[in-house]
Amino acid sequence: MDLRIFTEPQQGASYDTLLAVAKATEDLGFDAFFRSDHYLHMGSVDGLPGPTDAWITLAGLARETKRIRLGTLMTAGTFRLPGILAIQVAGVDQMSGGRVELGLGAGWFEEEHKAYGIPFPKEKFARLEEQLAIVTGLWATEVGQTFSHHGTYYDLTDSPALPKPAQAKVPVLIGGHGASRTPRLAAQYADEFNMPFGSIEDTQRQFGRVRAAAEEAGRKGDDLVYSSALVVCAGKDDAEVARRAAAIGREVDELKANGLAGSPAEIVDKIGRYTEVGAQRLYLQILDLEDLDHLELLSAQVQSQLS
Numbered sequence: 001m002d003l004r005i006f007t008e009p010q011q012g013a014s015y016d017t018l019l020a021v022a023k024a025t026e027d028l029g030f031d032a033f034f035r036s037d038h039y040l041h042m043g044s045v046d047g048l049p050g051p052t053d054a055w056i057t058l059a060g061l062a063r064e065t066k067r068i069r070l071g072t073l074m075t076a077g078t079f080r081l082p083g084i085l086a087i088q089v090a091g092v093d094q095m096s097g098g099r100v101e102l103g104l105g106a107g108w109f110e111e112e113h114k115a116y117g118i119p120f121p122k123e124k125f126a127r128l129e130e131q132l133a134i135v136t137g138l139w140a141t142e143v144g145q146t147f148s149h150h151g152t153y154y155d156l157t158d159s160p161a162l163p164k165p166a167q168a169k170v171p172v173l174i175g176g177h178g179a180s181r182t183p184r185l186a187a188q189y190a191d192e193f194n195m196p197f198g199s200i201e202d203t204q205r206q207f208g209r210v211r212a213a214a215e216e217a218g219r220k221g222d223d224l225v226y227s228s229a230l231v232v233c234a235g236k237d238d239a240e241v242a243r244r245a246a247a248i249g250r251e252v253d254e255l256k257a258n259g260l261a262g263s264p265a266e267i268v269d270k271i272g273r274y275t276e277v278g279a280q281r282l283y284l285q286i287l288d289l290e291d292l293d294h295l296e297l298l299s300a301q302v303q304s305q306l307s
Contacts, residue, residue, distance in 0.1 A: 001275055001306045002031040005295065006073055006229055006283035009052050010038035010112075011045050013289050015060060018052065022061045024292050025068055028299035032069035033061065034103070034283060037076050040112035044249065055088045062096035070096055073194060073229060073283060074105030074175060077127055078118060082134040082154060090139065090165040098166035103173035103194065104132060125181060127153045132189040136172065139165060175229075177206065183213035192225040194283070197258065203228055204277035227281035228274055231259035234267055234297050244294060248287040260284070264301035271306065 005025045009018055022033040037054040041047030058070050070092070075085070085104075093100040106124035107113075113120040121127060130151045141147040141161035149156045174186040175194030183206070186193045193210045195203045211221030233248070233255045235241030241262055245252045255261035260270055271282060284298065 001271060001279070002281040003298070003303050003306065004032040004034055004069070004281065004283045005030050006034045006036075006285045007289060008036045008038070008285065008287060009057070009289075010036060010041050010047060011043075011287065012041065012047050012049070013052070014049050015052055015057060017289050018057055019061065019064060020292065021286070021289050021295070022065055022068065022070075024295050026065050028295055029303060030068065030295075030299065031281075032071065032101070033065070034071045034073050034101075037072050037074065037079065038109060038112055039079075039118075040109065040115050042109075055092060058100070059092045059095055062092050062099070065096075065099075067099075069099050069101055071101035071171075071173070072103045073173070073196070074103040076107035076109075077104060077131050078107030078113065078120060078124065082131040083138065083156060083159065085131070086135045086138040087163065089135070089170060090163045093165035093167055093170055094163065096166070100165070100167070101171040101173060101192075102135070103175065104128070104135070105174075105176065123153070129185060130154050132172070132174075132185065136189060137161075139170060173227075177202070179206075179209060183209040184217075186210050186224065187213035187217040187219060190224055192227055192281070194227045194229060195279075196229045197231070197285075198228065199258075200273050200277055203274065203279065207278045225280050226278050227283060228279045229283035229285060230274075231255060231261075232267065232284040232286065232298065233259065233261040234264060234294065234302065236263070236297065244288065244291065247291070264297065264305070267298075267302050268305045271302075 025033045039051045054072050089102050106128040110120050130153050134149050138161040146158040147161040171191040173192045174190040176182040195206050207226050214221050233244045260267045
């Protein structure tokens with residue numbers, strides 16, 4: 001079971017804070033540092049000092065880390081033209097020495113689009129399908145050849161399809177709860193399918209849908225990595241769990257029901273239940289980015305038991 005650290009910087013984090021978390025992620029032996037791609041805070045937090053751009057952040061971290069994988073859950077398809085996104089991700093992959101992964105989603109948070117003047121189209125999922133075709137098609141085009149795409153929403157003619165990522169293939173992540181279109185899209189384009197914040201039962205059901213869609217598309221179900229993203233709140237005792245829950249504005253019972261919360265032993269046990277339904281990788285959503293002791297506890301008493 002790979003454990004990855006997943007952050008939500010729009011809730012309030014500077015680049016320096018993210019750098020500290022990324023370095024702790026690397027030093028403590030976690031597999032990867034991922035971040036959300038949002039420009040507006042959610043809920044009652046003030047979001048200070050303001051948002052950071054996902055790919056600018058990852059470019060900086062690419063030069064200041066050495067081992068960990070870096071990526072997004074999920075880059076919003078509404079934020080970037082697909083040709084530009086392919087250039088950005090390839091550049092960050094080069095800067096990292098081939099450690100980047102691209103999670104790409106349709107985009108959903110209308111308020112942040114209004115706040116920063118970003119168009120919020122109605123046909124988001126259909127656009128996402130074209131975006132995936134373009135980004136992966138540009139990367140797959142051989143040097144010296146050109147790439148063209150004439151679709152409903154995007155039109156590319158004789159693109160040189162440069163630059164290329166450092167990796168022969170940048171892993172693409174697709175995720176979500178959708179029962180039909182999401183599994184189909186994952187089967188066509190994804191190297192990894194991520195189930196965000198789902199119950200054990202819903203996760204098992206969605207993994208089954210993706211496996212079936214992959215086989216229908218002519219792939220083996222095991223061709224994809226299956227992962228989950230879950231909020232985590234660990235403590236050495238009940239008081240520490242309660243303190244950490246209060247710090248992120250959540251209730252302990254709710255966190256235990258909907259995420260990974262409690263003692264290290266409780267968390268390891270629940271991770272085992274996700275493993276039983278097919279999860280091979282977990283993204284641990286860390287909401288208090290100042291609490292690096294939390295990461296140390298997860299490394300020493302959760303990750304060590306899963307190795």
